[in-house]
Amino acid sequence: MGEHTVRSFDEELKHVDQVIRDMGDLAGAMVAGAIRALLSSDQALAQNVVADDTIMDAKQRELDNSAITLIAKRQPMAQDLRAVVGAIRMAGDLERIGDLAKNIAKRVGAVGQSPTPRNLSHSIDAMAQLVLGQVRGVVDLYVARQAEGLKELRNDDQKIDIQYTAVFRELLTYMMEDPRNITACTHLLFCAKNLERIGDHVTNVAENAYFVVTGTQLPLNRPKVDETTTAVSA
Amino acid sequence: MNIMTEKSLEDAVNAEMNRPNEPIKMRGDQVTVHYGDKQALFGVNLDVRQNQVTALIGPSGCGKSTFLRCLNRMNDTIDSARVGGKITLDNEDIYDPKIDVVELRARVGMVFQKPNPFPKSIYENVAYGPRIHGLAKNKAELDEIVEKSLQKAALWNEAKDRLNEPGTGLSGGQQQRLCIARAIAVAPEVILMDEPCSALDPIATAKVEELIDELRENYTIVIVTHSMQQAARVSQRTAMFHLGYLVEEGPTDKMFTNPDDKRTQDYITGRFG
Numbered sequence: 243m244g245e246h247t248v249r250s251f252d253e254e255l256k257h258v259d260q261v262i263r264d265m266g267d268l269a270g271a272m273v274a275g276a277i278r279a280l281l282s283s284d285q286a287l288a289q290n291v292v293a294d295d296t297i298m299d300a301k302q303r304e305l306d307n308s309a310i311t312l313i314a315k316r317q318p319m320a321q322d323l324r325a326v327v328g329a330i331r332m333a334g335d336l337e338r339i340g341d342l343a344k345n346i347a348k349r350v351g352a353v354g355q356s357p358t359p360r361n362l363s364h365s366i367d368a369m370a371q372l373v374l375g376q377v378r379g380v381v382d383l384y385v386a387r388q389a390e391g392l393k394e395l396r397n398d399d400q401k402i403d404i405q406y407t408a409v410f411r412e413l414l415t416y417m418m419e420d421p422r423n424i425t426a427c428t429h430l431l432f433c434a435k436n437l438e439r440i441g442d443h444v445t446n447v448a449e450n451a452y453f454v455v456t457g458t459q460l461p462l463n464r465p466k467v468d469e470t471t472t473a474v475s476a
Numbered sequence: 477m478n479i480m481t482e483k484s485l486e487d488a489v490n491a492e493m494n495r496p497n498e499p500i501k502m503r504g505d506q507v508t509v510h511y512g513d514k515q516a517l518f519g520v521n522l523d524v525r526q527n528q529v530t531a532l533i534g535p536s537g538c539g540k541s542t543f544l545r546c547l548n549r550m551n552d553t554i555d556s557a558r559v560g561g562k563i564t565l566d567n568e569d570i571y572d573p574k575i576d577v578v579e580l581r582a583r584v585g586m587v588f589q590k591p592n593p594f595p596k597s598i599y600e601n602v603a604y605g606p607r608i609h610g611l612a613k614n615k616a617e618l619d620e621i622v623e624k625s626l627q628k629a630a631l632w633n634e635a636k637d638r639l640n641e642p643g644t645g646l647s648g649g650q651q652q653r654l655c656i657a658r659a660i661a662v663a664p665e666v667i668l669m670d671e672p673c674s675a676l677d678p679i680a681t682a683k684v685e686e687l688i689d690e691l692r693e694n695y696t697i698v699i700v701t702h703s704m705q706q707a708a709r710v711s712q713r714t715a716m717f718h719l720g721y722l723v724e725e726g727p728t729d730k731m732f733t734n735p736d737d738k739r740t741q742d743y744i745t746g747r748f749g
């Protein structure tokens with residue numbers, strides 16, 4: 243894409259884009275940190291993730307301010323308009339991803355103090371790696387402006403949903419085996435739910451990024467799997 | 477159950493955006509214009525649909541005003557101008573020798589960039605057209621036309637107590653609405669506007685834009701504008717010109733969010749070299 247006649251317009255757009263990248267990187271780092279803290283019962287790391295959320299919130303405010311000022315000053319059109327509106331929406335989802343990572347980090351202590359936490363938490367590992375891959379992937383694809391990749395990534399969310407159902411069943415089994423596991427497993431269940439929600443926010447980011455890049459919306463329906471309700475009755 | 481599928485919903489939205497059912501009021505078919513040796517328009521095909529606002533955009537010298545001026549044969553007044561191709565109004569060739577140009581310009585009225593009221597009273601500015609076209613049988617009828625035209629142009633309330641004062645004494649925005657009233661007074665079918673707001677302040681511009689929206693009920697409007705935001709606000713369809721060619725034409729909503737042509741994209745986003 244060529245440059246604007248007014249060069250400061252380009253700089254302002256670049257700034258908005260940069261803040262989204264920063265937020266995406268931070269979201270990836272927070273999710274990775276929260277998962278590592280959970281799997282290795284690392285309290286210090288968990289504290290870092292909680293602290294990072296303040297940075298995330300500040301970044302979102304910075305983006306809101308820049309985007310709104312840009313709209314007021316430049317009245318962007320076409321791909322510029324999409325980039326700015328898309329950035330505002332993506333920032334909302336990235337900020338929520340940060341919140342959910344923080345929530346996982348906060349549970350590290352509670353899980354860690356229970357008698358048999360570490361074996362149980364490994365059931366989440368596979369799911370966590372999927373989610374982390376999605377979070378990092380969506381930002382990379384947005385930065386690289388790869389529409390097709392974003393479409394695939396959005397559909398990949400169903401893998402997380404399937405994994406979530408598996409984790410849910412597994413934790414349920416642990417709880418039935420030994421009621422002393424219930425506290426830890428309940429916290430882990432919330433962690434799994436948070437990871438699943440992070441996956442949903444990633445699909446939102448992917449949808450917005452796709453719109454920014456192509457100017458068209460992805461179809462409303464995407465494959466969705468949530469079998470936890472049937473797992474309960476089974 | 478009658479649930480709209482996503483596909484049919486999408487189709488409905490597209491249909492609403494494109495309004496393919498509105499009849500074509502004017503059609504340009506391979507329109508070319510030469511000013512002397514210099515060609516200003518190259519084979520432009522453009523449909524103007526009834527009761528819609530069609531915006532013509534593009535950088536200076538792109539041919540948008542030239543095309544607009546073809547639609548009521550204003551280019552006839554320029555000796556060196558030669559118009560080729562075919563332009564129809566309700567399927568009638570307007571360049572047909574049998575066409576009465578004066579009558580054509582009554583059917584296809586024009587509002588210019590700078591408000592240009594006649595140096596006469598407000599009343600006379602509006603009454604002049606109907607009078608020479610014989611649209612009023614007596615003074616009472618003429619009074620009625622003047623009042624209705626001023627009302628339609630949203631100027632009546634401001635002007636009704638000063639109808640005998642000179643039109644040039646009005647503010648710029650009021651003068652432009654007076655010119656619109658003057659165009660409306662001869663009961664045109666199409667109104668051409670050549671940057672009607674470029675000399676007006678934002679409030680006067682908003683009034684004219686509001687007026688354009690209302691006029692669309694009864695008239696077909698073609699507007700040339702340099703303001704992207706104005707084109708996006710007032711028009712249903714937008715045509716982008718560049719170097720004498722029609723680059724792209726489509727529903728305004730699409731043109732300003734996701735245009736197909738790179739030149740359109742560069743122009744509306746302010747990237748033109």
